[in-house]
Amino acid sequence: xxxxxxxxxxxxxxxxxxxxxxxxxxxxxxxxxxxxxxxxxxxxxxxxxxxxxxxxxxxxxxxxxxxxxxxxxxxxxxxxxxxxxxxxxxxxxxxxxxxxxxxxxxxxxxxxxxxxxxxxxxxxxxxxxxxxxxxxxxxxxxxxxxxxxxxxxxxxxxxxxxxxxxxxxxxxxxxxxxxxxxxxxxxxxxxxxxxxxxxxxxxxxxxxxxxxxxxxxxxxxxxxxxxxxxxxxxxxxxxxxxxxxxxxxxxxxxxxxxxxxxxxxxxxxxxxxxxxxxxxxxxxxxxxxxxxxxxxxxxxxxxxxxxxxxxxxxxxxxxxxxxxxxxxxxxxxxxxxxxxxxxxx
Amino acid sequence: xxxxxxxxxxxxxxxxxxxxxxxxxxxxxxxxxxxxxxxxxxxxxxxxxxxxxxxxxxxxxxxxxxxxxxxxxxxxxxxxxxxxxxxxxxxxxxxxxxxxxxxxxxxxxxxxxxxxxxxxxxxxxxxxxxxxxxxxxxxxxxxxxxxxxxxxxxxxxxxxxxxxxxxxxxxxxxxxxxxxxxxxxxxxxxxxxxxxxxxxxxxxxxxxxxxxxxxxxxxxxxxxxxxxxxxxxxxxxxxxxxxxxxxxxxxxxxxxxxxxxxxxxxxxxxxxxxxxxxxxxxxxxxxxxxxxxxxxxxxxxxxxxxxxxxxxxxxxxxxxxxxxxxxxxxxxxxxxxxxxxxxxxxxxxxxxxxxxxxxxxxxxxxxxxxxxxxxxxxxxxxxxxxxxxxxxxxxxxxxxxxxxxxxxxxxxxxxxxxxxxxxxxxxxxxxxxxxxxxxxxx
Numbered sequence: 059x060x061x062x063x064x065x066x067x068x069x070x071x072x073x074x075x076x077x078x079x080x081x082x083x084x085x086x087x088x089x090x091x092x093x094x095x096x097x098x099x100x101x102x103x104x105x106x107x108x109x110x111x112x113x114x115x116x117x118x119x120x121x122x123x124x125x126x127x128x129x130x131x132x133x134x135x136x137x138x139x140x141x142x143x144x145x146x147x148x149x150x151x152x153x154x155x156x157x158x159x160x161x162x163x164x165x166x167x168x169x170x171x172x173x174x175x176x177x178x179x180x181x182x183x184x185x186x187x188x189x190x191x192x193x194x195x196x197x198x199x200x201x202x203x204x205x206x207x208x209x210x211x212x213x214x215x216x217x218x219x220x221x222x223x224x225x226x227x228x229x230x231x232x233x234x235x236x237x238x239x240x241x242x243x244x245x246x247x248x249x250x251x252x253x254x255x256x257x258x259x260x261x262x263x264x265x266x267x268x269x270x271x272x273x274x275x276x277x278x279x280x281x282x283x284x285x286x287x288x289x290x291x292x293x294x295x296x297x298x299x300x301x302x303x304x305x306x307x308x309x310x311x312x313x314x315x316x317x318x319x320x321x322x323x324x325x326x327x328x329x330x331x332x333x334x335x336x337x338x339x340x341x342x343x344x345x346x347x348x349x350x351x352x353x354x355x356x357x358x359x360x361x362x363x364x365x366x367x368x369x370x371x372x373x374x375x376x377x378x379x380x381x382x383x384x385x386x387x388x389x390x391x392x393x394x395x396x397x398x399x400x401x402x403x
Numbered sequence: 404x405x406x407x408x409x410x411x412x413x414x415x416x417x418x419x420x421x422x423x424x425x426x427x428x429x430x431x432x433x434x435x436x437x438x439x440x441x442x443x444x445x446x447x448x449x450x451x452x453x454x455x456x457x458x459x460x461x462x463x464x465x466x467x468x469x470x471x472x473x474x475x476x477x478x479x480x481x482x483x484x485x486x487x488x489x490x491x492x493x494x495x496x497x498x499x500x501x502x503x504x505x506x507x508x509x510x511x512x513x514x515x516x517x518x519x520x521x522x523x524x525x526x527x528x529x530x531x532x533x534x535x536x537x538x539x540x541x542x543x544x545x546x547x548x549x550x551x552x553x554x555x556x557x558x559x560x561x562x563x564x565x566x567x568x569x570x571x572x573x574x575x576x577x578x579x580x581x582x583x584x585x586x587x588x589x590x591x592x593x594x595x596x597x598x599x600x601x602x603x604x605x606x607x608x609x610x611x612x613x614x615x616x617x618x619x620x621x622x623x624x625x626x627x628x629x630x631x632x633x634x635x636x637x638x639x640x641x642x643x644x645x646x647x648x649x650x651x652x653x654x655x656x657x658x659x660x661x662x663x664x665x666x667x668x669x670x671x672x673x674x675x676x677x678x679x680x681x682x683x684x685x686x687x688x689x690x691x692x693x694x695x696x697x698x699x700x701x702x703x704x705x706x707x708x709x710x711x712x713x714x715x716x717x718x719x720x721x722x723x724x725x726x727x728x729x730x731x732x733x734x735x736x737x738x739x740x741x742x743x744x745x746x747x748x749x750x751x752x753x754x755x756x757x758x759x760x761x762x763x764x765x766x767x768x769x770x771x772x773x774x775x776x777x778x779x780x781x782x783x784x785x786x787x788x789x790x791x792x793x794x795x796x797x798x799x800x801x802x803x804x805x806x807x808x809x810x811x812x813x814x815x816x817x818x819x820x821x822x823x824x825x826x827x828x829x830x831x832x833x834x835x836x837x838x839x840x841x842x843x844x845x
Contacts (some may be wrong), residue, residue, distance in 0.1 A: 142738050166742040174740040181733040186755050196741035244737075251741065 062078065076207075082253060083287045084139070085114050089148035090392045091131075091138045108134040110311035111148070113153050118254070121281060121288040123298040123319070125334065127381030129357055132291045135308070136257050139289065140172060141165050170200050172290035173286075174402040179240035183232040189216075189243055191230040196251055215246040219276060238269035242276070249280060255287045262297060274300050299323065304394070307331045310358050310368040317395040327389075327397030329353070330369050356397040367400065375401060410693055413837040420833030426826035434640035440672040446637050450629060450790045457628035459611075461514050464619035478509035483595055485609045497602065503595040512575040512588050515615040518597075522550040524606040531608060532598040535577055538591025542578055550599075550711075552835045574614075587796065622813045625795075626802045634790035641791050642773045642823060645706060649772035652710040654765045663754045664719070665726035666745065668675065682715035688778075695784035702786040705779060709772065714731040719765045722757060728757050740750050767831030770824035777820055792816035814816060 074190055079358055089112045092105035109131045111266065123130050135366055139150060150157045158208055160168060176182040181193055193212045202208055216224045219242040241261065243347050248256065258277065262270040277302040281288055287401045298305055298319060305322045307315040315328040321330060326332045333353045353372040358364050370381040379399050389402040414420045426726025437446075449456055459482055470476050483490075483503040491502040522529045532547035533556070546561050548554070568576040571586070573699045580589045599608040622632035677752040694708050717749060729735065729754070738752055779785060781800065799805075799812035 137736075142736065142739060158644070169740055169742050172740065174737060176733045176737060178733055182737045184734045184738075184752055195738065195743070199742050199747065247737075247741070297700075 080120075082115045083118045083153065083236045084116040085151040085154075086115075086139075087149050087151070088099075089113070089135070089138060089150060090146045091134050091143050092146040098121050104361050107311050109138060110310075110363070112308075112313050113148075114291065114306065114313065116255075116287050117282075119287055120284040121286075121290065121302045123290045123292060123302035123305045124308055124313075125292055125295055125298060125305060125336050127293060127357060129360070130306055130308045131133075131311040133259055133295075133361075136259055136289065136291055139257060140174060140266075141169060144286070166168075166200075171253050171255055173245075173251070173253040173256040174257040175244055175256065175261045178233055178264055179237060179244045182244050183220060183240065184230055188229050188231055192232075192243060193247055193250055196247060198207075200251060211250060213214065216249045218245075218249060218280070219243070219246040221389075237265050238271075238272060241269075241273050245273075245276065245280070249284075252284075253286070254284075254393070255289075257289050257291075259291045260293070261290075263292065263294060270297070277301065295334060301400055307334065310363055311360060312368060312398070314369065314399070315395075315397045317397075321392065325392075325395075326390055327395070327402055328369075328399045329373050329375050329401070366400075377401070404510035404564045406751070410837055414833055417833040418834070420830045423826040423829035423833070426822060427830065428828070430639055430643060434634065434643055437469075437636040437640055440707045441633065441636060443637075446633055446790070448789060449633055450637075452627055452629060457624075457630075458517075458519070458628065459613050459622055460627050460628040461505075461615035461617065461619050461811055462624060463807075463812075464514070464615075464624045465618055465809075466621055466623040466815075467618045468621070469811070472620055475506070475510035476513050477617040478492070478507070478513050478614070479618055481505050481507070481513070481614040483612040483614075485597065485611070485655040492816070497600055499593075499601070499608065501597040501610070503597070503600075504592055505595065505614070506560075506592050507578060507588065507614075508590050509588065509616075511617055512572075512578055512586070514574070514617050516574045516577070516613070517615070518556040518558070518610055518612045520550040520608065520610045521555065522554075522606070522608045524554060524601065525603045526599075527602045529601040529606055529608040530592045530597050531600070534586075534596045535599075536596060537596040539570040539581075541581075542596075542638060547598075557830040563621065563761060582761055618675060622815055623809075625798060625812060630743050631795060631812065634795045635792065635819060637790045638795070638816065638819065641702065641789060642820075643769075644778060645702065645776045646769035646771075646773040646823075648706060649709050649713070649775075650768040652764050654718060654761055654768060657716065658716065658722055658754055658757055658761055659749070661719045661722035662726055662757075665723050665730050665751065675715075676723075679715040681804075682712070683717065687712055688702075691779060692782065692784060694830050695779065695782075700784055700786055702776075702789055702791075705776075705784065705786070709775065719759055725757055726753060729753055731842060763831050763835035763838055766827055766834055770827040772824055773827075774820065 063227040091109040095103040097103040145400050197208050213224050221242050262273050305319050306313045309330050315331045336350050355372040367386050386398045386400045388396040388398050390396045421807045447529045487762050493500045520603040528551045533545035564573050577590045579586045597610050620630045664672045776795030781797045795816040804812040
């Protein structure tokens with residue numbers, strides 16, 4: 059991906075000012091989302107520990123990327139943030155209010171502050187609704203009834219995602235649009251309620267490489283113009299640096315490393331992060347003859363996660379007698395960089 | 404709107420569907436015509452025979468168009484009235500003679516001959532004598548009797564004539580070629596002579612003679628002389644209404660209930676699934692028979708029971724399987740993220756998704772309910788007040804129509820049922836192919 063994006067574009071406006079001074083928007087404390095497994099429909103058979111002890115703060119206007127392989131709990135974390143899954147333990151505070159204690163009306167209010175972009179743009183739109191209706195739905199649900207106002211907002215939203223001419227698209231159905239156009243409509247829908255917080259779950263993974271850049275540029279311009287806080291979930295490290303300030307690496311339901319993007323890319327602390335970076339493909343002819351060292355094995359079973367550090371069965375740098383016994387705390391080798399690994403003790 | 408147009412364009416590629424649609428449109432047009440031309444009250448009173456409308460109509464007559472396919476033409480009904488213009492009336496003092504000519508050209512005999520008299524008098528009733536003059540100038544004397552106000556003279560029950568002709572039916576004896584064997588009717592112009600003698604000043608006598616035919620109307624008649632076309636016409640809107648209401652009632656409710664069941668899950672889901680499982684093993688027909696026998700046979704009661712018993716059927720399970728998939732789709736998740744309520748998700752996001760799947764099944768479902776209504780009528784559970792196709796079959800069966808050779812009586816309603824079923828089924832299959840392109844052949 060890096061070769062497609064012009065290096066000069068990667069300005070880092072986020073680093074120049076201290077984003078932490080803007081105040082905390084979302085604060086997650088020791089969040090656990092477990093799913094109960096049932097035997098014969100009623101007997102208890104354990105839990106799937108999809109998210110197991112995640113804590114972080116998201117500042118106003120800050121952009122965070124969450125990376126990790128499939129099944130590591132990224133999507134569950136994001137659904138927990140949206141309030142689609144109730145936390146089993148721990149709490150999520152939005153501007154100081156715990157969403158676990160919100161009533162359904164307040165949850166609805168809270169959700170209208172969040173824009174949500176999904177991975178599959180076609181699936182994210184009801185196939186029997188026209189673009190007009192797709193964009194009107196969030197408005198009418200949230201109590202905007204005036205026809206003229208709705209029309210204005212729909213037009214504005216479509217213009218903002220650069221779908222021109224607007225009139226041509228209003229009566230189209232999702233299957234008549236290309237992947238890039240579909241994702242633009244989804245972005246327009248997520249932005250139409252003027253949220254101050256955007257959750258993007260792999261927004262470009264199903265798009266063509268060429269369209270990918272356009273969508274990422276669009277998201278970035280939206281983020282800058284509206285000062286959005288963004289949680290960008292991806293398994294693709296190469297798109298992360300494009301518009302994130304910080305990066306979180308998740309493994310088996312836990313965040314193993316949090317760092318500023320450049321720190322992480324240049325100075326990864328956790329063996330898993332290092333493995334991920336090694337695994338990122340770079341279109342370079344020389345790579346054809348190189349053998350990459352990747353950790354053996356598969357991500358652990360989340361019903362019965364390994365004791366101690368969850369990465370220890372695959373870790374090439376395991377410290378016997380420590381890693382498999384006790385879970386590592388978070389170490390901070392440098393400011394804004396924390397790693398949950400005994401190697402840094 | 405566009406998608407409806409597209410569906411019809413696709414549909415018109417199947418000739419069978421076009422034929423089916425035409426038949427359905429014809430049935431609808433027939434229903435509308437019936438509702439306008441033969442209002443409900445009139446139809447019901449005719450069908451109950453309350454108003455003595457049928458005295459001049461033959462029993463067990465075949466439809467009139469059957470003559471076009473026969474070499475031996477069957478007679479139609481001939482009605483002679485004393486005030487017809489063709490009647491020659493001669494009055495002489497107290498005697499009045501009506502000479503009523505009629506032309507008989509059929510190759511078979513009439514089924515009956517009856518004469519209805521009416522008289523007015525003050526003290527003593529008039530006296531009438533009856534005779535027939537055949538085309539070959541023979542005069543056959545029939546009965547003579549007093550007419551008190553009104554009198555119906557059934558020739559077949561005149562004992563003198565019965566004695567005279569022994570084993571030959573009277574109506575045949577009068578119109579036959581003399582000594583022909585087998586008996587053949589004599590064609591030509593007959594004259595019926597009615598001679599009335601009045602005894603009072605201003606006393607009058609009038610008569611209406613009916614030579615009942617063997618064919619009548621477009622659909623024939625039944626054992627109560629009623630024109631079957633009334634029942635066949637009124638059966639059309641009732642059959643369509645029953646089929647449509649039952650099909651809409653069951654399939655739409657099934658769709659909504661299974662959407663609710665899937666969306667809420669938990670105990671609601673369990674409850675609905677259990678009710679469905681129990682209901683599916685309940686015997687459908689015996690319950691309806693019990694309701695018809697002990698409670699009410701009104702078509703609306705039966706319709707309601709049919710819908711209630713069908714709602715928790717296999718459809719719930721089919722739709723639930725599809726909704727399970729839809730429930731997890733990203734657009735539902737997205738709608739939750741912008742705050743859609745449960746009812747909005749069910750009615751605006753889940754149910755519309757399955758409507759295209761519903762339509763073919765729903766169209767094919769209509770005839771099965773039309774048949775059900777007829778089956779119930781044949782089992783004697785038809786609404787006693789309304790003439791339907793099923794009831795016509797029921798009555799023909801009770802009168803031994805097939806045994807006695809009145810095929811038209813059974814075949815006409817059966818034909819309408821089959822055609823209706825076929826039309827909807829054919830359109831249903833074509834719709835299924837339009838909505839599920841994978842079913843299309845090469």
